[in-house]
Amino acid sequence: MAELDWNDIKVFLALFRGRSVRAAAGELLMSHSTVSRHLTDLETSLGAVLFTRSRDGLLATAVAEQVFTKAEQVESEVLDFQREAESLDTELAGQVRVTSPPLLSQYMLMPHLASFTRKYPGIEISLNTSYSIDDLMRGAADVAFRFQFNPDDSLVGRRLPDFVERAYASPQYIANHWFEDNKTNANWIGRGTIDPGHRWITEGPFPDAEVKHQISDLLDQAEAAKEGLGMIVSPCFFADSLDGLVRIPGTGPVSTRPGWVLTHPDLRSSVRVMTFVRFLVAEMTKQEALIKGDTV
Incomplete structure (x- = not known):
């Protein structure tokens, strides 16, 4: 498995929560193409499809449901690290x-x-x-x-x-x-x-x-x-x-x-x-x- 990129995980979380490329792009201030590229990179790294498209938006696959909790844990640890670093400013x-x-x-x-x-x-x-x-x-x-x-x-x-x-x-x-x-x-x-x-x-x-x-x-x-x-x-x-x-x-x-x-x-x-x-x-x-x- 290829090394995972935090930006790919961040895009995955935004897609999982917003259930659309448009919503994720708006939340992350990225273009639609950039969001799609990060999703493709993550799916390639995992060797699995994470979302399928429907009239109601993106539908999470079983693999996406399984990795979501782990992705949230990664997010929490990264945010804790960022906050701790920011709290050191003088x-x-x-x-x-x-x-x-x-x-x-x-x-x-x-x-x-x-x-x-x-x-x-x-x-x-x-x-x-x-x-x-x-x-x-x-x-x-x-x-x-x-x-x-x-x-x-x-x-x-x-x-x-x-x-x-x-x-x-x-x-x-x-x-x-x-x-x-x-x-x-x-x-x-x-x-x-x-x-x-x-x-x-x-x-x-x-x-x-x-x-x-x-x-x-x-x-x-x-x-x-x-x-x-x-x-x-x-x-x-x-x-x-x-x-x-x-x-x-x-x-x-x-x-x-x-x-x-x-x-x-x-x-x-x-x-x-x-x-x-x-x-x-x-x-x-x-x-x-x-x-x-x-x-x-």
């Missing part, structure tokens, strides 16, 4: 890989990232927008900004202020509808695939209001509300900054979610990572009133 230079929900990065983080890089010009920021905590577990990120009530016990967390959501609509939409106690003839704009069961509505001020339209992206949802398609529940730090949206009169906070800055415990001795974490936590804590919606 200089404020190098890269800090950050993952954040898109709305937070677009409407809150950017000024802080700019201030941080001006203060520490030797550090380069790599930002990826994502909702998955697997970014940290698989070594794809050093720092994750997340909204969670109970972060994974295996991660190191710094608490941010609680992020508050309220109900919003356009001034004209509010003027054209009536709101009495918990009743209204207005409608909510649904969140689509984010929450197809609309659980957030039961926590809101108008639990019996009809749901019309389905818009998963929160930025698009806000634009729809500005155009009069209905009411939305949105984070205060975002919605309060938009022209054309106002809080629905007589309503209070709908939900409160703890904010966290999370890192892998192996990176606690990384000077650049922990310097980044302390800086961002301090700057975002200064914006507690904005985050909680106390500025309006």
Whole structure:
């Protein structure tokens, strides 16, 4: 058997998890042809076919199912080695890989990232927008900004202020509808695939209001509300900054979610990572009133 290449194994894991060349290429930032080449090299090294194609994507063969657990163990050992090596840095230079929900990065983080890089010009920021905590577990990120009530016990967390959501609509939409106690003839704009069961509505001020339209992206949802398609529940730090949206009169906070800055415990001795974490936590804590919606 030929010597195995770690990059081939990494591609195999991405293909096994994503079940398509497109998904693996996107995760690894490789071209489709490069992913296919690595798969061919690995299958040649093993002397076995690992995937077959179907209309539903790639199907793992019995051999692939057998080697997946071993490949994950290799991945874990390589990531442990990388984290340990990175934790030995003593200089404020190098890269800090950050993952954040898109709305937070677009409407809150950017000024802080700019201030941080001006203060520490030797550090380069790599930002990826994502909702998955697997970014940290698989070594794809050093720092994750997340909204969670109970972060994974295996991660190191710094608490941010609680992020508050309220109900919003356009001034004209509010003027054209009536709101009495918990009743209204207005409608909510649904969140689509984010929450197809609309659980957030039961926590809101108008639990019996009809749901019309389905818009998963929160930025698009806000634009729809500005155009009069209905009411939305949105984070205060975002919605309060938009022209054309106002809080629905007589309503209070709908939900409160703890904010966290999370890192892998192996990176606690990384000077650049922990310097980044302390800086961002301090700057975002200064914006507690904005985050909680106390500025309006």
